[in-house]
Amino acid sequence: MAEYVALSGGQGEEAEPVDSKAMRRRIASLDVFRGLSIALMIFVDYAGSVFPFVAHSPWHGVRLADFVTPFFLFIAGISLSLVYKKTSNKLRATQQAVLRALELFLLGILLQGGYFHGVNSLSFGIDVEKIRWSGILQRIAVGYVVAAVCEIWLSNTPRNAGHVGVFFRNYFLHWIVLVSLSGIYLGLLYGLYVPDWQFEVQQANLSDFYKNSTYIIKKVTCGVRGDLGPACNSAGMIDRYVLGIEHLYKKSAYRNLKVCQNTDGGGFSDNLPSWCQAPFDPEGILGSFMTAVTCILGLQYGHILVQLEDHKDRLKHWLQFSISVFSFGLFLYLIGDPLNKQLYTVSYALLTTGSAGLTFCALYVLVDVGGYRCLTCILEWMGRHSLSIFILVPSNIAIIILQGFYWRTPKNNIVHWVLSFTAHR
DSSP states (O other): OOOOOOTHHHHHHHHOOOOOOSSSSHHHHHHHHHHHHHHHHHHEEEEETOGGGGOOOOOBBBOOGGGHHHHHHHHHHHHHHHHSOOOOHHHHHHHHHHHHHHHHHHHHHHHHSSOOOOOOOOOOOOOOOOOOOHHHHHHHHHHHHHHHHHHSSSSSOOOOSSSSHHHHHHHHHHHHHHHHHHHHHHHHHHHEEEEEEEEEEOOOGGGGTTSSSOEEEEEEEOESSOSSSSSTOOOHHHHHHHTGGSOOOOOOGGGGGGOOOOOTTTTOTTTTTGGGGSSSTTOOOOOOHHHHHHHHHHHHHHHHHHHHOOHHHHHHHHHHHHHHHHHHHHHHHHTOOOOBBTTOOHHHHHHHHHHHHHHHHHIIIIITTTOOOOGHHHHHHHHHHHHHHHHTTTTTTHHHHTSSSSSSSTTTTHHHHHHHHHOOO
């Protein structure tokens, strides 16, 4: 399987070598950071149901799980600066980038499109009229290809880098793309009019068990512009119109909001807001604009890594950049732009990217400067095999394969035994 820069250990294997002794060896901290991100993903996926404070925020706000995707996008941007730093054939390099992104996108559809029915189910397959087109890998693929095109076609010949301003001038076209994507995102998020809309919900009726499923129509009243709530935001409207409501994520995170919780326990009631049962995709089309922004910001960190050899110079520039990006994101939050992973708001993108930069600085000091690789060897190994780990663990493929082996009846499998034991403790 081809190596993907976003989730695999690729650090420039296909690129022409950079004339720097520091770049002749693998950047171990980048592998460790990638491994830390995949470990964090596994932890929040499995611990989120037990410790809700680490799971994805239902709507506004950030929790531990909300840092995972930005971390991967940030890493993808750094890796791209190593892979495409010196490109003699730009057209061929672009074709390779598009092909890798397409492979990653299709893999994401296979893993998260509904083909595999998850734990406790020994069946598979998906109605193509209901397949989910969006997902984590698809979002990384979009950010990857946009950042790759920027690096291949919009990079000037690097000059002697002495301060941050030089990096800005060398890659000012990257910043134009970044600002343009942010402007388009904000214009669509706040400018589009969202009309009233409706969706279908399958009605739970035991008498219809052996008959055709019955559906009821739920209506959502909007008629607003610039709303950032779960019901009437333009991001959801774009996905409903472009992708189709049947192709969106069915178990939206905002179902965990207090307003959507049934005080009587069990399921949804007619007293709850209708939109609580509506599909919404947290990896939708509009948020992909800011996905590319995060990847392009990571690309700038990679330029510092490539063009500066001294550890102190690298860390000085990274810290300046990280603190500036984090502070600007925090400022936007304080003046009213909410931190929202579902919408991938500008403040969220900047704050999480700044956090990723600070985390990378800490790991760089520990691993590449201090040489304490023995402390992070497991994370480094996970980083080099992160795509395989993502397929097997967070996507539940390993569990699905494991529970396929049972004793006499399908319920007699090790996965069912472990879940039963955990439930009774």
